[in-house]
Amino acid sequence: MHFGFIKDVSSKHGRIFAGLDIGSTGVRVVVGEIYAGRKNGSSAAPDAKEANASSGAIVQIIGAGYAPSRGIKKGVVINIEQAVDAIREAVEKAEELTGIDIKTATVGITGSHIGYITSEGIIAVKEKEIGQKDVEMVLEAARAVATPFDREILHVIPTEFIVNGQDGITDPRGMAGVRLEAKVQIITGSAASIQNVLKSCEKAGLEVADIVFQPIASAEAVLKQDEKELGVALIDIGGGTTDIAVFQEGHLSHFSILAVGGSNFTNDVAIGLRLPFQEAEQAKREFGCTMLSMATPREEMEMKYSDARQSRKIPRTHLIEILQPRAEELFGLIRDEITSKGLHKLLNSGVVLAGGAVLMEGMDVMAENILDLPVRTGIPAGVDGERDIIGNPGYAAGIGLVCREANAHIAEHGLNGGGFIHGIKSKIGGLFGGVFKN
Numbered sequence: 001m002h003f004g005f006i007k008d009v010s011s012k013h014g015r016i017f018a019g020l021d022i023g024s025t026g027v028r029v030v031v032g033e034i035y036a037g038r039k040n041g042s043s044a045a046p047d048a049k050e051a052n053a054s055s056g057a058i059v060q061i062i063g064a065g066y067a068p069s070r071g072i073k074k075g076v077v078i079n080i081e082q083a084v085d086a087i088r089e090a091v092e093k094a095e096e097l098t099g100i101d102i103k104t105a106t107v108g109i110t111g112s113h114i115g116y117i118t119s120e121g122i123i124a125v126k127e128k129e130i131g132q133k134d135v136e137m138v139l140e141a142a143r144a145v146a147t148p149f150d151r152e153i154l155h156v157i158p159t160e161f162i163v164n165g166q167d168g169i170t171d172p173r174g175m176a177g178v179r180l181e182a183k184v185q186i187i188t189g190s191a192a193s194i195q196n197v198l199k200s201c202e203k204a205g206l207e208v209a210d211i212v213f214q215p216i217a218s219a220e221a222v223l224k225q226d227e228k229e230l231g232v233a234l235i236d237i238g239g240g241t242t243d244i245a246v247f248q249e250g251h252l253s254h255f256s257i258l259a260v261g262g263s264n265f266t267n268d269v270a271i272g273l274r275l276p277f278q279e280a281e282q283a284k285r286e287f288g289c290t291m292l293s294m295a296t297p298r299e300e301m302e303m304k305y306s307d308a309r310q311s312r313k314i315p316r317t318h319l320i321e322i323l324q325p326r327a328e329e330l331f332g333l334i335r336d337e338i339t340s341k342g343l344h345k346l347l348n349s350g351v352v353l354a355g356g357a358v359l360m361e362g363m364d365v366m367a368e369n370i371l372d373l374p375v376r377t378g379i380p381a382g383v384d385g386e387r388d389i390i391g392n393p394g395y396a397a398g399i400g401l402v403c404r405e406a407n408a409h410i411a412e413h414g415l416n417g418g419g420f421i422h423g424i425k426s427k428i429g430g431l432f433g434g435v436f437k438n
């Protein structure tokens, strides 16, 4: 992967980050750069400065590479060689577009193998004041919970600190106390699935800076801090999976992954209209809508066949009659998940939608009707760049991976600190870098 004009990210640019989102339908490599303040003539989102207000930094998305997924099913690598090819293709496209040699990336992971457990840690504080070291030690203690050999820890998220019996503390640093306790949520994944993602990246020539559970990455891009504090559900409807992640009091408090996504809609169209998958996909993207009430009466769509057969005209309502029940079923499943876990009343900031499948007309309205909550489509904040990337909810996870790495870098080195992060960060290192951000 060498082009004459390529800049070497790892040595010359200290502030460029790449995120790799290995989705069920598409592999995306997003490349971003951090800078202070707003660039002239940029098309930053109105609240672009908000997300990184504390550092004054803005993440500029320079470009992205996309390749259709191969060897990946519902977030899990099922064929290494094919997955490697897809990753390589996406990396090369991003390199061609940005002129940057991508050697390292933060990788998102999802799939029904992801689970969580809760744990607690306790330590005696040596100095009079609680410092970063104590926080690291108490989290290390909480982390030392027995996990089965076939599971790996992805994140340790502190939900609460307790100092000398006083609970409800979010950041104990600087406080006086002799006993520090931490309650944490530990997110784990199947060791084999994680290893297969790492292996695929390695074979594609990519060093993995960190592995991040995708909703945590997407949240970094599209959720505002006050939404996370008040209670919000981030629902990413991708091709193969729907990830529901609930944030409360600033951190991820619940998640579930449904094995349903945009591909199910396309399958229904393929069967219902007797079309090959590709043509059904095209019809869905071009004319798809989830609500018959939104369609203009007698509206027709022209179906063109890729094999040059004669095109035919079909009433658009035929397509919507297929898509609507699938959307109702999907949002019904989401509603059941939210209500059965008693989460509905906690979602004071409503629902934020992400993922490529929410681009279909009517998805947001149907979500609002069925979930009985305010709904908005997640557009990254604190991010600047091409509209077709930052305005596309399918890029939320990829952009979030860049933002997460950029924010961790700023927290560690400041805005102008150099050094692209190399290799796999020790999980503990990654954890402490982001301890108060999750």
Ligand SMILES: Nc1ncnc2c1ncn2[C@@H]1O[C@H](COP(=O)(O)OP(=O)(O)OP(=O)(O)O)[C@@H](O)[C@H]1O
Binding pocket: 022, 023, 024, 025, 026, 027, 069, 074, 075, 237, 238, 239, 240, 241, 242, 261, 262, 263, 266, 281, 284, 285, 286, 288, 354, 355, 356, 357, 358, 359, 360, 361, 393, 394, 395
């Ligand atoms: N304009 C559109 N209208 C309707 N559906 C769309 C549109 N654009 C993309 N999609 C659908 O979005 C889905 C892909 O979304 P996304 O890229 O977020 O998924 P992914 O990340 O590959 O999958 P997953 O997150 O499930 O692993 C596909 O099912 C695709 O058909």
Ligand SMILES: [Mg+2]
Binding pocket: 021, 022, 023, 024, 238, 239, 355, 397
């Ligand atoms: Mg996805």
